[in-house]
């Protein structure tokens with residue numbers, strides 16, 4: 304599957320593009336140790352021919368496997384662009400390149416994915432980072448009620 308749209312088809316009617324693009328083909332070129340790309344980009348776009356331009360709108364979703372920049376926990380997230388839109392002129396200085404009647408949307412998807420790429424992945428916005436003494440004692444306090452429950456259960460067993 305590729306993110307190409309044929310102008311001849313567009314002349315007849317709007318085209319719906321839905322599918323997956325391998326991460327390798329998206330080729331984001333990011334070298335962040337904390338963010339791993341493996342899963343394909345999922346796209347669901349509708350493309351129509353305007354006057355002298357192509358308009359593509361829809362949603363893009365790229366699953367990411369991250370490591371939290373503070374606590375190093377692995378977590379999954381996704382880069383999601385809903386209401387994504389790109390307007391590509393077919394005339395003039397900024398006109399989009401057309402090859403065999405086809406326009407490749409991949410570079411525009413790549414660009415917007417990069418613009419929205421997470422800079423400092425965190426497992427949660429208020430991640431406290433690696434456990435320090437103060438947070439460890441907090442965790443102990445939180446465990447107390449649980450151990451009380453076990454004590455109660457043990458009492459029941461004895462009966």
Ligand SMILES: [Zn+2]
Pocket residue numbers: 371372373374375376425426427430431432
């Ligand atoms: Zn974290």
